[in-house]
């Protein structure tokens with residue numbers, strides 16, 4: 143690593159998330175995201191990736207809350223920030239794209255208006271000006287005939303198109319950080335690559351840092367410079383992407399990699415179903431010990447709750 | 448949109464036809480006739496000859512299919528038949544009762560929607576608060592309150608004790624006369640609307656698109672106004688339509704109690720005297736009201752919900 147790294151956009155230190163005060167679901171996760179960097183967070187479903195992303199946005203819901211650690215974003219201490227100031231950062235400086243494009247948009251409002259709302263609340267534009275900007279935003283995510291589409295309602299668009307709309311909305315105010323939580327998991331395989339490419343292109347062009355959350359190592363490999371691997375609420379390994387795939391340190395990561403389905407590969411006797419990632423990891427390499435963080439320099443510290 | 452409305456109107460026709468048939472058959476086979484009710488009143492129709500003469504005069508000696516045919520062919524020309532009692536066309540008996548009934552139903556609904564929906568909204572925005580619990584207690588009691596008893600209570604308190612409002616009767620153009628019966632009639636739909644709205648708001652507040660709104664940095668008040676409210680309205684509209692539709696039928700007891708000259712009290716009076724043509728006519732009006740309100744609700748849906756296919 144370099145000595146002269148720029149200040150991170152986001153710095154997560156020993157983040158702990160719990161349900162009430164008793165049950166912990168994230169036990170001390172730490173990572174930094176540098177300006178313009180795409181950082182991947184990978185792990186099985188239920189390992190705490192989404193709640194980590196939501197905690198940064200300040201969108202954890204009722205029983206869930208941040209119980210310890212520090213979150214710093216562009217000089218703001220997100221654990222001490224006033225809720226209204228956090229809200230002003232949302233959409234403007236930090237934005238999020240969710241997994242489920244079918245339900246993530248208001249079914250009763252035209253999509254152009256939903257994008258335009260970003261300019262109204264964060265840029266103080268009036269609606270006609272904002273709607274013109276919304277058409278531009280749709281154009282930038284390569285939605286065909288954007289002017290016409292701006293008047294369409296969510297149910298009139300395909301899942302892939304809706305996710306493009308979500309991307310357009312998230313990037314409308316040119317945020318410093320985009321959190322993309324399984325942005326293609328719910329999409330048809332044929333459109334997944336297009337949406338990922340779009341996110342990569344736009345964020346590279348704008349210098350937007352990305353926290354890409356996925357359970358899919360293929361997605362992570364194509365998109366990210368660095369990867370953090372999460373297992374049961376802990377970050378067990380963090381490496382440059384290339385190094386991770388070539389030389390996984392942690393047994394859990396090795397399990398993940400080994401379980402990675404290759405396109406078209408089939409499990410004998412499984413009647414053509416693709417390998418279930420979770421199943422394989424469970425079978426392969428899961429100790430009952432507390433996961434430890436592994437870095438290129440070797441096991442660094444016990445991550446304890 | 449106009450084609451949608453036209454189609455929706457045409458769809459009502461078979462329903463109306465079925466309803467007419469059912470009403471006609473039911474009231475033709477119920478025991479007791481207008482003639483026997485005259486007997487019961489002690490009028491001097493003991494003579495068998497007089498009875499058969501009256502039956503003949505009203506066409507009651509004809510077999511059921513013939514009477515049905517006569518009734519239907521009159522109906523398509525807008526003729527609801529002739530009242531046994533007044534010997535006037537049924538339509539003329541019903542017409543002056545229509546406006547009072549509609550006025551009462553609308554007043555009750557304005558009250559129910561105007562109070563119930565905001566109450567449900569406020570309760571849902573602070574779930575578990577004292578206000579929320581209080582509203583839901585009131586809502587549950589409102590639903591289980593016997594209308595007749597509640598009407599009497601209102602009458603006693605506001606008319607007899609406080610003397611603020613007239614206790615009964617109807618005056619064209621008078622607002623004060625409609626207040627008490629409208630409250631008595633409106634409590635139960637109000638309670639239901641408050642509950643439906645509350646659960647609708649709680650549902651919608653948990654929807655993914657509300658989380659998207661928060662992720663966009665939309666403030667909570669704006670989120671409720673611009674995104675949640677319309678989605679809740681879509682949920683509440685069905686309940687509201689069913690309630691308004693049912694109001695004219697539910698008004699029977701209240702109209703009688705407050706001597707309100709509407710369709711409901713006409714129905715009660717004509718049942719008592721076995722004035723079957725008037726009974727059939729009033730029931731038909733009550734059903735028509737229900738169907739028309741439901742059609743209006745469907746049209747309202749098509750206007751506010753883009754997911755509904757029009758045309």
Ligand SMILES: Nc1ncnc2c1ncn2[C@@H]1O[C@H](COP(=O)(O)OP(=O)(O)O)[C@@H](O)[C@H]1O
Nearest residue numbers: 161167186187188189190191192193194205206
């Ligand atoms: N609202 C909630 N209430 C209780 N437990 C929750 C809630 N949301 C998430 N969890 C739990 O937190 C853990 C992490 O969830 P999540 O962050 O969604 O996982 P991932 O995104 O990695 O699949 C899971 O075990 C899940 O069951």
Ligand SMILES: [Mg+2]
Nearest residue numbers: 191192323324
């Ligand atoms: Mg998740």
